[in-house]
Every structure is written in structure tokens, then in C-alpha cells.
Amino acid sequence: MKNIAFGQYYPARSPLHTMDARMKVVLSVLYIVAAFLCKSAPAYAALLASAVVLLLLSRIPPRIVLRSLRPLFFIMIFTALLNLFFSGGTTVLFSFWRITVYVEGVYSAVFMLVRIVVLIFGTSIFLTYTTTPIELTDAIESLLSPLRILKLPVHEFAMMMSIALRFIPTLMEETSKIMNAQKARGVDFSSGGLIKRAKALVPILIPLIVSSFRRADELAMAMECRCYRGGKGRTKMTVPKLSVLDFVALAFMVAFGGTLLYLNGFRFGL
């Protein structure tokens, strides 16, 4: 309820929404690799352009996706400043007191910023905004299934993940309810020293832990009542299938990677 855009699925009709979730996982990994392949200004420009294309393809309002950058704003600025002041170079842009800013520093700051923004955009558009948590965990289960040969509990892992994802909003809501209840009893979170503030958390944490255990217990009971016995012999209601669209997207991604490598050849600025 509290205006937090936490990995929110945004329903829309777009090619990215209809794609197979497994392909989207693969593509987002490839996209991350592509972001790290970039070495020249034209390559970074192409990378930024690709993020805009992805955004348009997904048909999600840009405002919503931009919101996902907000929590990382500080880290982005910090990284950019570090790059700006601490990367060495040959061409001095300006210097005052003991700080010297090189042209190379400016470039690497901008590049780093573009890279972080594109990484967040790419993964959140591929994975969280256009893929439901259930599709995502199914995809991960399917992609990891070769590991079953090594006797790894892949299905259980995926189930744990989907349960964890499912309960994040529930627990957030619960936390705010308990906080309100204790505030009504006069708990003060915002004043006093460190120890006093830490102590004020006890009335929040204990009920929260108790209720998490209660929920886990109830969920386990409900699953047992429906005869859940792990992944053995379990079938799926909807079996995902790769379509032409998925392979076209893969081809585009590979071609995009190739283009970036080609653009790396053009030295511009750096």
C-alpha cells in the first residue's frame, strides 16, 4: 500500500509480455553481458538507444520504470562522482586546489552512469515489469532443471523462491500494521539515542517474527491438505512453449551484441 514499486508486474499487451519467460531470463543475462562489452562512446550511445527501444516495446509508462531507479539514485551519483574525480588520464579538463578532473574521468563517469541505468532498465523491463513472479520462478526452475542430474532440489528451490516473492508484500503490509499498532501505544521510533531506538524495534520485530512463523505454519498445512509432495510427478497447468517471436528476439539480441563489438572499434573521445 505504501507507494513502493517493488518488482511490480505491470499488466499490458506487448511483445515483451507474451514472450516465454525462460527466453526473457536468457535475454536479460545476454543484455547484462552486452552492457559490459561496451567500450566506446558510440557503443554506449547504442546501448542507451536499445534501452529506449525496450521501453517502447514493453508499452509500460516510462514514469513507472523511472521510479525503479529512485532507490539507487544515491549509488548512481556516488559511482559517477568517484569515476569523475579518481580516474587518471592524460588530458586535464580543469583543476583547482588538489583536485584534478581529466576528460577521461568525465567520460568514464558518464559511461558508468549509462551502464547502471541501462542495467536496471533492462533487467526490470525483461524480468519484473513484464513477467509475473510465477512465470519467473517457473522459468528459473525450467532453466535449472539440468542440475537435477546432480541431485540438486531444483523444484524445491523454485518453490521457496516463489513463496518468498509472494510474501514480500504481505509482510510489508503486516510490518506497517504492527508499527501503527505500537505507535498507538506510544512507541517512539524517531527520537532518543541508538540504543533507545534499537529497543523501540523489539515491539515490532517480535510480533512480526511470531506472525511469520504462524503464516509459514498455515501455508505448510494448506499445502499438505492439497497433497503437495514436492516436484516428483508434478505437472504444470500451462506448459510454456518457445515461439518464433522468442527466437527472433534472441537473434536481435545476438545481432545487437555484434553491433556493440563493431562500434567498439570506433574511437570517439576515449
Next chain:
Amino acid sequence: MAVLSLDHVSYTYGEGTPFEIKALDDVSLTVREGSVTGIIGHTGSGKSTMVQLFNGLERPMQGRVLLDGQDIWTEPKKMREIRFRVGLVMQYPEYQLFEETVGADIAFGPRNIGLDEEEVARRVAEAATLVGLPKDLLDRSPFELSGGEKRRAAIAGIMAMKPEILVLDEPAAGLDPRGRDIILNAIRSYGKHTGATVIIVSHSMEDMAAYCDDIVVMAHAKVALSGTRDEVFANAEALTAVGLDVPQITRLALLLRARGVDIPDGIYTVEAATRALRKLFGKGRTV
């Protein structure tokens, strides 16, 4: 004692997003001092938002929340004092218990006020008696109690702060009829005992009719109807218009009257109906 009122209050969730929900829309109301006031309405009518405005857990987007004519948001730093004066029991309050013993949990609020241990002990004993928790339960862990006892312990925790206005959000939700009666009686006797104003939020017309002096009917983020119990239930059409109804026993009395039975106005409980009918038969009238 204190008077609580809302002055043209509006509250919207998720303002500016596609998921925007208007919870309260230009609501004004005054709660009569010393009364037991019921706030009734369907899910999503804005009841729970309203109670969180009463003690400053949420801030109205427009309008003012007034306590004795003073806007409670003029000095947000003093909000803690407001919360001691306007005690709020949230929905399912049993999930807020955390101390090692029931007694310590009830004492949590009074200790936060900064009362001395003697006074705290006195208030804990008083509140426990009021909600009908036996003395030997006070030394047990709150997690060992039954659901109904936990609920009563949590309510005692707020009563022990001796708020001038006690607000309860669905205090009887999910309890069996006996547990419900124990809790609602305890709440009413708190009001009688201390002279405090009591505000109960519920969706049960039956409970409201049996326990409240005044009733506020909420619908679609607005006050649809308000007044004394008699005034509100006299307006059965308006209640039906917002999807609510007079209590079943009141409906029965109205139907009997329509058929010419001489039964008085203001029948809200089965007991009152029994008394009225006994009186009729006692006079020897045939129905």
C-alpha cells in the same frame, strides 16, 4: 474529557498513480462527548482510514482533525500525547502482543506514558478486571492464551492508558458470540467507568444497534447518514440505499407494526423485543 471531530477531511491512497483510491471524500463529523458512537459501513467505505486519522497515524490530505477544537497536526512532535488521549485498538490487535507476560504487555502503554510502577500496576489490574482476564493469566505468556483472551489482553493494553477517547476497529471480528459479548460489554463498561467517549467501527448492524448511542453510516468515502440510534434506524430507506439494513429484529418489529400489532418504536435487541411482546400478551391482547 474531549471532543473529537473531522473538518472537511479527504484522504486518497496512491495519489497520482493509476491505482488511486479515494478513501475519504470531504468528511465532516463530530463525535458527541461521552457517547458510544458506532461507525458502520461496507468494506472499503473508508472506516479503517478514518480511525487512523483520529490518532494521527495518517495525516489528512485536506481538512483538519480536531481534538477539543485544536488541530492535532499543528505540532506533530506532540503527536505522542495525542495518541495517549485518543487510544486506538487496531483490527486483530492480538497480533501486536510481544512481551513475556500478559501483565507486562498490558503495562507497555502506561509505561510509555511515563507513569510510576505503582500506578502502572494499579492500571494493569483495573484494565484486566474490566475485560475479565483472571489474575493468574497475567503472569502467563501472551502466546499461551486462547484467541479471545489474546484479544481481550490487547484491548486491556489500550484501556490501561486511560484514553479520553477509545477507538476500536472491528473489536469483535472473528470471535464467537460469547467472546463478542464479553468484549463489547467490557468496552461499554470502560465508557461508563471512566466517562470516556467510545468509538466502535463495525460492519455488524446487530452489534451497533445493541451497544451504541450514536451511529455514523459510511458509504463511498462519505458520511451517508448520522445521528442517534433512533434517528438512523428510523431512516430505513436511506440505509437500504447504501446496501445496509436495520437489524433483523428491528425489521421484524416494523413488519409486525405494519400488520397492526401495537409494538413500540426503537426495538433493536432480541431482549427488547421479548419485553415488548411480553407486555402485549400480559395485557391480554391477542395477536
